[in-house]
Amino acid sequence: MITSDDAIIGERVKKLRGETSQAEVASEMRSRGHAWKKQTVYNIESGQRQLKLIEARDLLACLGYDPAKYLVSLTMPENEKYAWEAKTDFENCYDALRIAMHNYGGALRELEIAIKPKPNQPQYEPSEATKTEIKRMLEIFNVDYVASWATGWIESGKRGEGLNGTPYRDLVDRREVKAAISEEKSHPHTPKDWVEKYSPTTEKK
Incomplete structure (x- = not known):
């Protein structure tokens, strides 16, 4: 079930992504075993798709962030x-x-x-x-x-x-x-x- 929290997480993902293209992110995630497409990234950033925990860890790593430090930033108030x-x-x-x-x-x-x-x-x-x-x-x-x-x-x-x-x-x-x-x-x-x-x-x- 999609909630308002998913929209917040999506906005934060978009901010962390910065200048990296959605296609590049999707490609990196596929190399880590996730069936992501450019549309997947768009859906997450627009709050239309939930981001799973294992996906969040790998996504942060793909973007150059330490998951141990930055994972909490996606969901905190x-x-x-x-x-x-x-x-x-x-x-x-x-x-x-x-x-x-x-x-x-x-x-x-x-x-x-x-x-x-x-x-x-x-x-x-x-x-x-x-x-x-x-x-x-x-x-x-x-x-x-x-x-x-x-x-x-x-x-x-x-x-x-x-x-x-x-x-x-x-x-x-x-x-x-x-x-x-x-x-x-x-x-x-x-x-x-x-x-x-x-x-x-x-x-x-």
């Missing part, structure tokens, strides 16, 4: 949903930050190793120009400087500002966040460019 999304966003960001900081520490270590003398492995010895550039990077991008920079990012986020000037709450779909991050990373900055752009001693002309 509307008054709880915003708070749940805020909590989940915070948890995801915390995990990403922890991993990023760990990787940053590892990257610093690799830079330090790169400029150490290698008398027994001359084929891995960088040029003096490269060593000078890396040393300058290490001087600028030290832990204290990055920590103060991170504080500024956190404060801008708390003010509602986001990547590329997009208000944070407008980045609802996680794929939009990933796309924005990819765009940030796509700029062809070399280490020299980073030093010139982000050095606190660089004068803007």
